[in-house]
Amino acid sequence: MNKKGQALVEFIIVLPIMIFVLLAIVDLGIVSYNKNKLENIISDVGTMYKNNETDEEINKFIKDNDKDINYTINNSDKYINIKLEKKYNSITPGIDKLFRISNIVVDCSIIDA
Numbered sequence: 115m116n117k118k119g120q121a122l123v124e125f126i127i128v129l130p131i132m133i134f135v136l137l138a139i140v141d142l143g144i145v146s147y148n149k150n151k152l153e154n155i156i157s158d159v160g161t162m163y164k165n166n167e168t169d170e171e172i173n174k175f176i177k178d179n180d181k182d183i184n185y186t187i188n189n190s191d192k193y194i195n196i197k198l199e200k201k202y203n204s205i206t207p208g209i210d211k212l213f214r215i216s217n218i219v220v221d222c223s224i225i226d227a
Contacts, residue, residue: 137206145202145215152198152220155179159196160224163187189226197221 155176162172169187176183180200188195200218204210 134206138209141204141206141209141215142213144205145218148200148202148218149220151180152183152200152218155183156196156198156220156222159185159198160194160222163194163196164224192226194224194226195221196224 159172159176162175172187173185176185176198182200184199186195186197188197198220202210202215202218204215210216
């Protein structure tokens with residue numbers, strides 16, 4: 115019996131699964147990093163909004179941090195709702211459908227004083 119041939123066949127069968135899992139871990143790490151980045155930006159935007167910064171200054175701050183961020187600021191009677199959204203294209207085929215990751219969204223509500 116040839117044990118080397120058997121090990122090679124097993125390796126060839128397992129290799130695509132290992133690559134998929136490795137790329138999925140990298141993808142989820144990138145998503146986690148981007149979500150953390152958006153949470154830090156939204157915290158700063160909330161502080162800027164409470165300090166009565168202009169919309170142009172807030173827009174410049176957001177675009178300086180990341181050009182691909184879309185944001186909305188809605189004023190209601192008591193609250194200011196801020197929403198940041200960034201499109202994400204995964205590197206692992208099918209992982210965006212598996213985990214339903216197409217956009218990374220962070221939102222926050224601030225009491226309007």
